[in-house]
Amino acid sequence: MKLRNRNIEKLHTDEFDALIIGGGINGAATAAALAGKGAKVALIDRGDFAGSTSMHSSNLVWGGIKYMESKDFALVRKLCKSRNHLIKSYPSTVQEIRFLTTITKGFRHSPRYLWAGTWLYWLMGNGFTKLPRLLSPKKIKQEEPIIDINGSVGGFEYSDAYLHDNDARFVFNFVRHALNYGAVAANYVESLGAEREGEYWLTQARNVMDGSTFSIRSKVLINAAGPWVDQHNALTGQKTTHQHMYSKGIHLIVPQLTSTKRVLAFFADDGRLFFVIPMGNRTCIGTTDTHMEHPEVDVTAEDTAFVLENINKRLTLEKPLTQDDIISTRCGVRPLAIKADQGSDRDFLQLSRKHVIDTNPDSAHISIFGGKLTDCLNVGDEIADEVVRLGVHLTDIDYRWYGEPPEPVKQQFMDQARRMNLDAMTAPTSTEPLSSRLWRRYAEQAMPMLEKIRQDPAEADILIEGTEYIRCELEHARDHEMITQLEDFLRRRAKVSLVVHHEQLRHSKGLKEACRVLFGDDAETYFDTYFAENRDTSRPYSSPPVEID
Template sequence: MSELRTQCIEHAKRDIQDCLVIGAGINGAVAAAALAGKGAKVTVIDKADFASFTSQESSNLAWGGIKYLENYEFPLVWGLCKSRNQLMDAYPGQVREIRFFTSIAKGFRKPRVLIYLGALLYWFMGRCRTRPPRLLSVARIRKEAPRVNTAPLAGGLEYSDCYFVENDTRFAFSFIRKVLQKGCNAINYMELVSGEWKNGHWECALRDPISGEAFSLRAKTLVNAAGPYTDRINAMLRIDSPFKHIFSKGAHIIVRQITKTNHVLTFFASDGRLFFMIPMGNRTCIGTTDTRVDNEVAEPSNDDVEFLLQNANTLLKLDQPLTKNDVIAQRCGVRPLVVKKEANVGNSEWTALSRKHEIDVHPERHLCSIYGGKLTDCINVGEEVTEIIESFGVHMFQSLESWYGEPSIQKRNRFESECRKHQLDGEQIDRLWRRYGKEAFQCLEKIRFSPALAEKTMGGLLRAELHLMAEREMVVCLDDLLRRRTRLALTEHRASLRCDPGLAEAAKILFGKNAEAEIERYFGQPLRS
C-alpha cells in the first residue's frame, strides 16, 4: 500500500481541515488545488481512483465550444475560448493546438459558406490565438485527407482547437499533484459515508474500502464535486439545491491508426451531430455517441459500437471496413448536464444543453456544490470555489506562485540539459516533463544513482517512472496504472499487455509482494513464467 496515501489519511484524521472536497475528478481536483495554492488546509477524497469516472471518458479535447454557436450561446463560447487560451498558455506541454478537418455533406442543414463564416466568428471569439480557418473544396479534401469519402460532400472547412497530448486523466492528476506539493491531502479509494453540520463545522464519516477502516474527519467547509453523484451526496447531506443533473452517455472506440495526418477528422454523423476521429498516437479514437440515460454508470452497448463503426465506414475510404474485431478498447461515460431542479427537459431539448457549470452555495452550512462543467473551463471553477470558500471565513493569501500551470521555461530548459547527460532522447524528455512536471527531476535523481533505471520496461515506461509512481502517485491497482497514470489500456490490446515482458517487473515495483495476485486479479489468470 502507498506510504504517501497512508500519510495523507493520518494527517486528515489528525487535524481539522479548512475544506473537505468530495470527488477527485477534474472539478474536485482543481477546487482542491486552487484552495491549497492559496493557503487553505485541504483534503480531497474520491470513492474510487482520481479522475476515474467522467473525467477519464472525455474526447481529450480542450475546445471553445464551436457547436454552441448554432444555438447562439455567444457568451458561453466567448468564455470557453478564453478558458481554452488560458490552458494553452499555462500548459504548453500538455495542451496544444490541433487542426480540425470538417466535412460538410451535400444538402446539409446549413450552407457551407455560412458554416465557414461561423468558424471565422469562432476564430475571432478565440482572440485569433490559433491559425485562421480555411474553406475547403472537395478537390482540396481529396488531396489533404485522402481517407475521407468525398462522394457525398459539398466541401468542408479547417479550423483549430486544442487537445490534451497525454490524456484527460493525466491532466486531472496534475492538480492532485499540486495539492500534495502544498502539503495537503489527496486520498483515492475513500468513501464519504455520512456528513453532519454540527457546531459550526462538518463531522464526516469516511470509510477506506481497501483496509476496511472507518474514521471521522472534521472540516470547516465542504465542496461537493462528486460529478454525476452530486445529487446523491446532497441528498445524503440533506441539502436542497435549485439544480439537478441529467445524464448524457458518450461512447468512444479506439482502433488502429486511420490516417497519419495530425488532424481531427470531423463529420456530421447520420443523426446530425458532430462526429470525431481523433489522433491518439498510433491509434485513432472515434466518437462520440449522445444518448440520454437515467443512471450515473454507463456502458457502451452493441448499438453504440455499431453506430460508431457504421459511421466511420461510411465517412471514410478504408482498404477494409472496420469491424468489432478492430476495436482495441472502448471508453464510455456520462456527461452530467445541469438544469433547474423543476425543469422537465424533453427528448428534443436535452441534446441542445451545453456543458456550462453552476455552483450552488449554502453559506449557512459552509457548503457549495459544483454542477456540470467541462475540462476546458476548469481553471474558472477553481477560482470561483476559492472565492466562495473564502466568503465562508477561511483565510486565504495571494501566493507569488500560481496554483495552476506548468513550471517555468527556465526549469524546463534545466531539466532538458540534465536529461542530455543521461542520454535521454527528445521524446522521453517531453514525456517526462508533460507527465510529472517538476517531479520529473526526481526521475533524474533516481537515474543518477542507478543508471539501469533509465532503461525501458512495460509500454516504454522508464523504470524510474514506475518508481516515481510508486512513491508519489498512489497507484493502488493495475487499472490505475494502465488506464489513468498511462493510457496503455486504451492503446494496447489486453492480450498484448498480458504478454508484455515488463509486466511482472512493473507490478513488482508498484505492488511488491502482491504483484502476482494483482496481475491475476486484473487479467483473470495467473502469470506464467
C-alpha cells in the same frame, strides 16, 4: 502506498478549512486552487482520482464551437478564453490542433456558412489560433486521402486544442499540485454522509481498501462528486437549485488510421458531430450522445455499431473497421446541469456542459454541477471566491496555483537531458523524444528520473510491450502517485489499457515486471485481481444471465 496511508491518518486527526468529495476535474482543480491559496484542504474519492467522467472524455480542450449553432455566444466566448489560457499555462500538455470538418450534400448548412462561423469563432477567441480555411472536396482528399469525398460539397479547417496525454493524467497533475501545496488527498476513501455540528461539518468516511471508518472535520463541505453530486447531496440532506441530467458518450480506440496530427470531424447520420482523434499510434473515434437515467453506463453493441457504421461511411479504408479492430473503449456520462424545477423532460441535446456552483451559505456547503476540462481553471478560482464568502481566510488569495514551472526550470531540465544524450535512448517505437515526454508528464519531478537514468541507463528501458512507459516512470508512480490498484496505473496515471489490447496485457511479461516494481511481493495478487475485476472493454457489455428459481 505509504503516501496514501500517511494521508488517511491525517484525514481523521486534522481539522480542515474544506473537505472536497470527488477527485475528478472539478474536485482536483478545486483542491489545487484552495491549497495553493493557503487553505487547509482535504480531498477524497471513493474510487481513484479521475475515475469516472474525467477519464472518458475526447481529450479535447475546445471553445465549444457547437454552441455557436444555439447562439450561446457568451458561453463560447468564455470557453475560448479558457482554452487559450490553458494553452498558455500548459504549453507542453495542452496544444493547438487543427479540426478538418467535411460537409456532405443536403446538410442543414453550407460549407461557406459554416466557414464564416469559424471566423466568428476565431474572433471570439481573440484570434489566438491559426486562421480558418475553406476547403474544396479535391483539397480535402489531397490533405486527408482516407476521407471519402463522394457526396461532399467541401469543408473547413479551424483550430481548437487537445491533451497530448490522457485526460485522467491531466486531472491527476492537479491532485499532485494540491499535495505539493500541503493538501491531504486520498483515493479509495468513500463519504458515507455528513452532518453539520456547530462550526464544522463532520463527514463519516470509509477506507474502501480495508473497510475501516473514521470522521473528517471541516469548516466547508464541497460536493464535487461529478455525476453523483445529487446522490451525495441526498446523503447530507442538501436542497439545491440545480440537479443533473446524464448523457452517455462512448469512444472506440482502434489502430492508427492516419499519420496526420489533426482531428477529422464529421456529422453523423443523426446530425451530431463525431471525431477521428489522434492518440499516438492509435486513433480514437467518437462520440455518441445518449440520454441516460443514471450515471452507471457501459458500451452496448448498439453503441459500437453506430460508431462503426458512421465512420465506415465517411472514410475510404483498405477494409472497413469491424468489431475485431477495436482495441479498447471509453464510456462515461456527461453530467449536465439543469434547474431543479425544470424536471427531466428537457432536450438534453440542447444543454451545454457549463458548470454551476450552488452554495448554501447557512450550512457552508457547496455543490459543483456540470463542468468540463476546458473550464477547470475557472472552477478553481470561483470556488476559492465562494469559500472566502463562507468565512475561510485564504493567506495567499492571488497565488497562481496552476501552470507549468517557469521557463528557466524547463531549460535546466532540457540542458541536463542534452548533456547526458537522453534522447538517444528513446526507443524506436516511441512517438516522441524522451526529454519532451518526461517533461510533459512530470515537469520538475522528472529531474530525479534523469539522475536515475544517468546512473543506470536500464532505467530508460520500456517495460510494457506496445507502450512508451520506462522503468523509472513506474518507480516514480509507485512512490509519488498513490497507485493503489493496478488499474490506477494502467488506465489513469498512464493510458496503457487504452492502447494495448486486454488479452495482450494479460500475457505481457513486461506488465508482470511492472507489477513487481509497483507492488513488490504482492505483484501476482494485484495482477490477478486486475484481470478478475476488469473486463475486455473492446467487446460490448452484456449483462450476466438472470438466474430463475
